[in-house]
Amino acid sequence: MDFIIEGMQKAFQLILTLDSEIFNIVLLSLRVSLTAVILASLLGVYLGFLMAVKDYWGKRFSVALVNTLLALPTVVIGLIVYSLISRRGPLGVFGLLYTPSAMVVGQLILAAPIIIALTHSAVQGIDKRVRDTALTLGATDAQSAWMVIKEARYAVLAAVITGFGRVIAEVGAAMMLGGNIKGSTRVMTTAITLETAKGEFGFAIALGIILLLIAFVINILLHYFQSKRA
């Protein structure tokens, strides 16, 4: 039992002294996941909106596909992206494997279906009269589309935050595509895996606490935006 108590003491010591290694790992995690979520949002909000308002061939299939992709295991994403960007793969010449960029790609693929699916249902829940009202007031098609997204703004923000919560906490793709290289691609989740295996509980617990704190803040934000929807 002593090792847990010692680990906790060490963890608080590391956090309170603002240990530079810990904070570099946290910053890298945030950088990778925020980049991935911003890119996934640009793509996902757009696609989710189109899926909700446009009639096209194969619409039901695409909705089913996106919902299936919600359950995509992170190690499968790791596997697919790995095979594409490894030196022997079709995109091998770019030398992306074991870089933060590779992790961004993996996390983008993870977050995009979540943001698409949640934006789709958010926009579907918006009153049909929003678009008609905007048009009768002289809006162009693009202006009326923007108004629909604005009316769905809290639900769309909740979609983005849910996506961020998913990617900041994932470990499979980050491990396989980043390689957990110290000072380069080591993020919170991969560091916890490694330090626990090494028996460095204090370090792992410190990162675990920070990760939980981030999750807590995300949930507070999510709750705030969901209550605003009403």
Next chain:
Amino acid sequence: MDKLILKVRNLKKVYNGKIVLDVESLNFQEGKIYAIVGPNGSGKTTLLNILNLLEKPDKGQIFFYDQEIIDKSNSDTVEIRRRMTLVDQNPFLFHSTVYDNIAYGLKVRAISSKVQQNRIKSALNMVGLPGFEDRKANQLSGGEAQRTVIARALVIKPEVLFLDEPTVNIDKKHIDVVERIIKKIKKEIKTTVIFTTHDLSQAYRLADEVISLLGGKIIKQVPENLLQGEIIREKDGLKWFKVAENIKFSVVSEKVGPAYISIDPRDIILSYKQFQSSARNSFSGKIIKIAEQNNLVKLEVDVGTPLMTIITRESFQDMNLNLRSKVYLTFKASAVKLY
């Protein structure tokens, strides 16, 4: 003669194989107020949506001044639509302030915020809601919301204002307010107003011209005692028009099925007692409304469905009629006009 702002020619709209609108010719003059009346499902809303380019007709032409406006490119459609606007019967307000709602039409037209401020202020004054700028849209009452959407429409200075059932979803007090606003629009800004209603008296109170729609077609005279129901054939071969479960009129008809009928109020005889005659329809009911009109008196009698009858002032006085008096209404099967 005043200029024609909108012309409709041979307009047809079909939903699921059913013709919902079939208008041969319709003209609207600049600066006048038009009321389109008709029961639910007569095509009023569809006509407004087509005129405002929200829906496409299956056939026909619409001219805005002398320009054909149906088959246009997207950008031309937006340009033309920006010269008109439509207020829906269930007004929708964006989830923000009254100010932001009214500003929307100005924003999409890239009008400077200084001009916006002034125009929003005068639009709010026009509808009698001065100082409402910072109110949250979802905290307005039904009547206030209705007036806000009218202000939102007026602020863009439309050349044609379409109002779909502007008073159907609001309380009596606000109906008067909205009617006053419509009169004010005519007097002060001379916009052409085209509104729908199923209240005939409201149509005549407000409009310069009343257009009557029935089953998607324009009918010449606005019929009174207009009823919706079904023509049925009884076992004895006689045809009846069924208005409700326990009220049916004897009619002369070749066909059966859903139909509209009207009965000229002058063809209905009013009496205290039922009497023997060749007329096949006779019903008892109570007088629910009395309105005097010059030398005539209009009486509304509830015989299970309200029916209007017109008698002379002399008869009215001789018979000593009152509200809630029990009377008989009698009319011939041939007095029932079928549509």
